[in-house]
Amino acid sequence: PIVLRDDQLREFGFSSEIVQTDDQLRDYFGAKEMVRTEQTWSESLAKFMMNPVIRGVLIVVLLVGLFIEMSSPGMIVPGGLAVAALIGIIAPPMLVGMAGWWEVAALAAGALCLFVELLVLPGFGVFGILGLIALFAGLVGTFIPDGSGGLFSGNQEAATGMLYGVVTVLLATVTASVAIYFLARNFGSFPLLGRLILADASATEEDPIAVMAEP
Numbered sequence: 001p002i003v004l005r006d007d008q009l010r011e012f013g014f015s016s017e018i019v020q021t022d023d024q025l026r027d028y029f030g031a032k033e034m035v036r037t038e039q040t041w042s043e044s045l046a047k048f049m050m051n052p053v054i055r056g057v058l059i060v061v062l063l064v065g066l067f068i069e070m071s072s073p074g075m076i077v078p079g080g081l082a083v084a085a086l087i088g089i090i091a092p093p094m095l096v097g098m099a100g101w102w103e104v105a106a107l108a109a110g111a112l113c114l115f116v117e118l119l120v121l122p123g124f125g126v127f128g129i130l131g132l133i134a135l136f137a138g139l140v141g142t143f144i145p146d147g148s149g150g151l152f153s154g155n156q157e158a159a160t161g162m163l164y165g166v167v168t169v170l171l172a173t174v175t176a177s178v179a180i181y182f183l184a185r186n187f188g189s190f191p192l193l194g195r196l197i198l199a200d201a202s203a204t205e206e207d208p209i210a211v212m213a214e215p
Contacts, residue, residue, distance in 0.1 A: 022034060046092045050092050050093070055168060056175075057172075058088045059139060059172035059176070060176045061081055061082065062086055063172070063173065063176035064078075064179050065078040065080075067180045086107065089142060090142065093142040102141065103138045106138030107135060107139070109130075109131075110130075110131045110135035110136075111131070112131070113131030113134060114131035114132075114135075116131075117131060136169060139165065140165035140166055141165070143161040143164050143165030143168065144165065145157055
């Protein structure tokens with residue numbers, strides 16, 4: 001592979017002319033009219049959402065939202081935030097051709113396995129391990145360009161995408177783990193989350209039997 005600048009391309013005979021303005025480009029092709037297509041707001045939004053930092057934040061929101069919703073089913077808001085984060089992770093790569101349906105299937109299967117593990121078969125067994133593996137593979141897969149030949153094709157673009165994906169997912173997982181640990185230790189001290197925990201009646205109210213026994 002060789003990379004050449006425009007002047008080098010002309011020097012070595014790979015180009016006949018250097019076009020620098022729209023007028024020169026129109027004259028070169030002999031066109032009477034030229035229309036320049038600017039980037040749309042949706043393309044700008046997709047580019048912004050594809051930033052590894054933004055995607056890392058969305059992964060943290062997804063994991064923390066799933067933890068809160070699974071710990072206290074029925075809160076709706078954490079689950080809604082997790083679903084919104086998942087859409088934000090999946091939709092932009094699909095629009096720009098960096099994700100296919102297998103990533104969506106892997107993420108859905110991973111979430112389903114975790115729900116089964118936490119709600120149907122409490123503990124941490126086969127479904128929990130399979131769910132984490134599927135989630136990890138699906139998230140990393142959204143960083144690899146679709147049609148690049150896969151991880152083992154020798155494609156440099158696929159290898160770079162996988163590297164960015166692994167690093168981003170691991171950093172986001174560590175950050176989410178710290179946030180989940182902090183939430184688990186201080187769950188009752190948050191104004192909204194604390195309402196989900198029933199207070200001990202004996203610690204706040206007098207025992208009616210003891211009051212009746214007093215002279």
